[in-house]
Amino acid sequence: MDSYALLIAATLNAGTILALAALGLLINEKAGVVNLGAEGIMLCAALAGFVTVVHTGSDWLGFAAGMAAGALMAAVLGVLVIWLNTNQYAAGLALSLFGGGFSAFAGIKYVQEKLPERPHFSIPVLGDIPVLGPALFRQHPLVYVAIALAVFLVWFLWRSRLGLVLRSVGESPESAHALGYRVRWIRFAAVVAGGSLCGLAGAYLIVVYTPLWVEGMVAGRGWIALALTTFATWRPARVLLGAYLFGGVTMLQFHLQGVGVEVATQFLAMLPYIATIAVLALISRNPAWIRANMPASLGRPFYPGS
Template sequence: MDVYALLFASTLNAGTVLALAALGELVAEKAGVLNLGVEGMMLCAAIAAFAVGVHSGSDLLGFVGGAVAGAALAAVFGWLVIWLGTNQYATGLALMLFGSGLSAFVGIDYVQATLSARPSFSWLGLGDVPLLGPALARLHPMVYLTMLLAAALVWWLYRTRAGLVLRSVGESPQSAHALGYPVRWIRLAAVVFGGAMAGLAGAYLTLVYTPLWTEGMVAGKGWIALALVVFGTWRPARVLLGAYLFGGVTMLQFYSQSQGTAIAPQFLAMTPYLATIVVLALISRNAAWIRTNMPASLGKPFTPNS
């Protein structure tokens, strides 16, 4: 049972990286902006958080540094696509490439760097949960904060006026503008929030999940996060569950390797990405279902008439 508890805890750890990035991208897409640069933002945030953690010895400052790095890149992206009207797809891809190159350049001096001693956690009460208690009691606080954030987003998007305004901007920016709402600023705020969340995902990757820095260590997780938004039909709870599902697939890959499964390791390594392609292919077969759930103005530029 200890093995299954460890596998469950590892699934939550792996899913947290995906959930943070996907929930941030969900908010941006709810406002009608598609940011394909999640991978690049995560990479820049990962090296920023790691550098801050190495020099300050504080994981909290590292998370702040990662969030700021992600938000700054997202703000530049938002300025380009919202105010200058650049193509969202091309600009997002450019951001991804820029982030990959910048993180590789900045991270040269940190490949051999190490963080201070990793903190341990013990949550009172969780250790008494049958079977899974020992694993749950030692998870990083960010795992539980991510769950709370998903719940908060559900409440905010569907139970508050601000959430209604954000969704209206994503559905019909012209109507929201006619009612006097600052569509551009709302979209920018959503994009910056998405960047900060991608930054937290990158920071979690280098400070908690694998406390080290290597070039390209995000390894496609930004793209999986983008796919999770579609997989979860733009609903925070479904996105969170999808993140844990894909996290579990990733952990099963390592578990199978450790058990000596007679399957080529290259095939096991591609399993999470193969699962992403299969899920998206199945979802895309129902175009009417996608149109019903997808924000109507997603990826479409908005220019106020006055």
């Protein structure tokens, strides 16, 4: 039973990275902007968080540095695609490639660095419950922040005035502009907010999940987070569930190895990516369903004078 509690705990830990990044990308896409630069943003944010913790010893400053790096890179993307009207897909891919190259170059001297001893967290009383305590109540605070963020976004997007404005900008920016809303600034704010969450995901990856720096350590999680938004049909609660699903698939490989299952390690390592491809293939069989849930102006530039 203890092994299953550890599997659940590891699933929550791994899924939090995907949840934070995917919720950030969801905010971007609800405003009508596609951010294909998530992988590069997470890499640079991870490096920024790692360097900050190495030099200050503060995890929370590391998270702040990761969010700042993510927001800065997203702001650059926002200027390119919102004001200069560059192609969103090309600009996002360029940002992803830049982030991968820059983080590899700037992180060379930090490959051998180690972070201070990692703290352990436990909710009083609840953390001592057999099985459930180790599985659910001994997580890093950001695990619970990710869950609370998903709940908040459900309320924000469908119950608050600002959320309705954000959705209107993603559905029909021309109509929102005609009503007097500053479409470009709203999209820019959404892109920066989403980028900061991707940055937080990158910082969480390196400060909590794998506390060391290795080139390319995000290992495709940015792309999985991007796929999650489609998998979840742009719904925050489904994003959260999908993140834990993919986190569970990721950790299953280690669990199977731990219990002695005779499966090639290369196949087990492929599981998260096979699951991503399979899910997207199943969803793409019903394009009408995707169109019904996808923001109508996703990926389309907006020209205020038109």
